[in-house]
Amino acid sequence: MGGDTLNEDKRIDMTRAILVTGGAGYVGSHTVAYLLENMGNDLEIVVVDNLINSYRKPGQKKPESLRIIEDMTGKTIHFYNCDIRDVQAMHRVFQNHLIECVIHFAALKAVGESVTKPLEYYQANVSGTCTLFEVMRDHGVHKLVYSSSCTVYGEPQRLPLDETHPTGAGLTNPYGRSKYFCEEIMKDLCASDKKWSVISLRYFNPVGAHPSGRIGEDPRGTPNNLMPYIAQVAVGRLEELQVFGSDYPTVDGTGVRDYVHVQDLAEGHAGALACFNKTEFTGFHAINLGTGTGYSVLQMVAAFEAASGKRVPWRVAARRAGDVAVNYADASLAARTLGWRARRTLADMCADTWRWQSTHPHGYAT
Numbered sequence: 249m250g251g252d253t254l255n256e257d258k259r260i261d262m263t264r265a266i267l268v269t270g271g272a273g274y275v276g277s278h279t280v281a282y283l284l285e286n287m288g289n290d291l292e293i294v295v296v297d298n299l300i301n302s303y304r305k306p307g308q309k310k311p312e313s314l315r316i317i318e319d320m321t322g323k324t325i326h327f328y329n330c331d332i333r334d335v336q337a338m339h340r341v342f343q344n345h346l347i348e349c350v351i352h353f354a355a356l357k358a359v360g361e362s363v364t365k366p367l368e369y370y371q372a373n374v375s376g377t378c379t380l381f382e383v384m385r386d387h388g389v390h391k392l393v394y395s396s397s398c399t400v401y402g403e404p405q406r407l408p409l410d411e412t413h414p415t416g417a418g419l420t421n422p423y424g425r426s427k428y429f430c431e432e433i434m435k436d437l438c439a440s441d442k443k444w445s446v447i448s449l450r451y452f453n454p455v456g457a458h459p460s461g462r463i464g465e466d467p468r469g470t471p472n473n474l475m476p477y478i479a480q481v482a483v484g485r486l487e488e489l490q491v492f493g494s495d496y497p498t499v500d501g502t503g504v505r506d507y508v509h510v511q512d513l514a515e516g517h518a519g520a521l522a523c524f525n526k527t528e529f530t531g532f533h534a535i536n537l538g539t540g541t542g543y544s545v546l547q548m549v550a551a552f553e554a555a556s557g558k559r560v561p562w563r564v565a566a567r568r569a570g571d572v573a574v575n576y577a578d579a580s581l582a583a584r585t586l587g588w589r590a591r592r593t594l595a596d597m598c599a600d601t602w603r604w605q606s607t608h609p610h611g612y613a614t
């Protein structure tokens with residue numbers, strides 16, 4: 249079980265709480281920071297994270313991301329070092345706090361690794377999610393914001409991708425399928441009991457960092473994603489970027505994606521939480537979080553060079569298996585329902601990433 253502050257089967261206080269699973273990770277930590285910076289003292293944040301993809305300094309109780317957020321905000325985060333699949337530990341978390349709703353980030357997310365370790369991915373992402381839902385149900389908690397992904401759309405049949413685009417067809421890896429399966433499970437759950445309110449946020453490509461530069465993305469090992477890879481080349485940790493394919497039918501032949509600032513995503517989660525007070529938000533709702541604009545790999549490189557003042561050497565490599573040519577969101581549903589719009593520009597995304605990367609060349613372990 250291994251809960252740091254998991255003491256006994258008693259609520260340690262009765263302030264209303266939001267449970268954030270995976271809150272020590274990249275998107276989770278920025279959302280926790282945003283909520284603490286913007287909400288009143290009548291709500292507390294409880295984080296459950298097994299630290300499989302987040303960093304804790306030797307001798308510290310809390311992971312570095314959360315420790316820094318506490319320092320930035322002057323507020324306390326209740327942290328449990330436990331796995332969402334640990335039923336007993338999860339029950340104790342719900343007994344210890346008056347949890348009103350859950351933001352569920354915890355998952356394994358490396359696409360390539362999911363192909364070689366499908367069982368681990370389905371275990372963590374699908375079984376873990378079911379365990380969380382059982383525990384929520386047992387404690388009468390039915391409000392959930394889920395971290396989904398544009399990957400559920402598979403190969404786009406039309407662009408931009410809106411929420412009515414079919415999901416589940418042509419998914420090329422267990423990671424993507426695990427996100428799709430979880431959405432289907434949540435639909436069944438909502439159909440089975442009208443008490444459930446689920447907002448599944450389909451992120452496009454999260455990038456960027458907190459404007460302070462104190463928290464950011466800290467991938468283990470060599471990054472799989474474009475932006476952290478570029479950032480590590482710029483800071484001198486990696487030699488050159490491999491551009492996966494230069495013969496796509498795009499502006500310059502390289503893949504196009506909808507990059508969205510992680511601070512905008514954090515605001516999207518806050519918008520989703522606010523919706524739980526409205527009756528029309530019972531049941532299952534899938535909502536895209538993207539900007540609606542796509543940028544190519546080489547446009548990203550140019551923008552990063554401009555923001556950082558560093559050169560980012562690159563060379564063309566073969567296409568990466570499973571990649572689509574172009575992908576970008578229709579984000580109008582988020583505007584209509586959450587009142588959310590991505591506000592930050594590509595220059596902001598690059599500048600904020602660089603502020604974090606240049607001051608933390610080795611991430612939190614720097």
Ligand code: NAD
Pocket residue numbers: 269270271272273274275276296297298299300301302330331332333352353354355356357372376395396397398451452453454473
């Ligand atoms: P991340 O790996 O940085 O954060 C996930 C956190 O969950 C980590 O701190 C990890 O230690 C924790 N975790 C993993 N399995 C756990 C388990 N079984 N029990 C408890 N904790 C566990 O990832 P992220 O980029 O912040 O992504 C957060 C969520 O958003 C994930 O569900 C991911 O699938 C989804 N998502 C991410 C992206 C992206 O590109 N970052 C895109 C779309 C969707």
Ligand code: UDP
Pocket residue numbers: 453472473474475477489490491492493502503504505545568571
């Ligand atoms: N990409 C690349 N080199 C890399 C990583 C990614 O050329 O080292 C490309 C990739 O082919 C895609 C885009 O950058 O066109 C975004 O890839 P990422 O893995 O960040 O996101 P996803 O493929 O999940 O949208």
